[in-house]
Amino acid sequence: MISAQAWADAQTLWDFQQMGHAPRPCSAAVGLGSHDLGVADTTAELYHRGLFPLIVFTGATSRTTQERMPRGEAEHYRERAVELGVPERAILVEPNARNTGENIRFSRAILEVRQVPVSSVLLVSKPYEERRSYATARKLWPGVEWVCASTAMKLPQYVDSIGDARLVLDMMVGAQQRLMIYPRQGFAIEQEIPDDVRAAFERLRDGGFTSRLAPETADQS
Known part of the structure; x- marks a missing residue:
């Protein structure tokens, strides 16, 4: 749940x-x-x-x-x-x-x-x-x-279209992590991360939505 x-x-x-x-x-x-x-x-x-x-x-x-x-x-x-x-x-x-x-x-x-x-x-x-x-x-x-x-959908519609809520949230957490760590690794331009976004990411990460996190080393995947 x-x-x-x-x-x-x-x-x-x-x-x-x-x-x-x-x-x-x-x-x-x-x-x-x-x-x-x-x-x-x-x-x-x-x-x-x-x-x-x-x-x-x-x-x-x-x-x-x-x-x-x-x-x-x-x-x-x-x-x-x-x-x-x-x-x-x-x-x-x-x-x-x-x-x-x-x-x-x-x-x-x-x-x-x-x-x-x-x-x-x-x-x-x-x-x-x-x-x-x-x-x-x-x-x-x-x-x-x-x-x-991208496809014009709201989050609940998108989750329904994929059929796997856990997968979607795991991948969202992985995407957000890469947006934050890749600039210092030379893979992406820097983006300003608002405090509420960073806090949301951290709660999801700490809540176990971690299967798509990248190692925090210079390996883009």
Whole structure:
């Protein structure tokens, strides 16, 4: 049973991770691989709105996705987007990235190899990782403008869509921790963390939502 305090703290982290960007036309989109096929759905929706001509889906597999996405996160995203009417010619697949830093670096590399001119990128992530993804992208690819997007859902709806409340809260705590520790490790730009967000993170961490915490050493995962 997840307590009312834990849900309130999770809502605080959820709200903080939302960047509040208005989607706008960009040179390309990057859909960050994960267990959440909603990233592919949202990317496809934004493509159909004419906001970018090209998508890079990026991601190998992880302990969370190796069973549900055996062909790799990026490939499963591609398949979903094609089912939703995105033409295959508009999708590039980057199948090797195993963390957010690699998502950004490898996506940049594949676009450069294809000689795609990029001045802005619409970065599509899970709702509770917008700010963390933005901080990573800004650090590792500073020469472009980043616009964040994710599935427009409230936290309870999102948890229902995933079907595993514990997993979602664990991953939210892991995302918040990385946002706080990665700047000093050189993986992300610094973000100001409000006191209420830090306190919510600490209560959730101390309450046992720890399965997705990273070691506090220079290993981006």
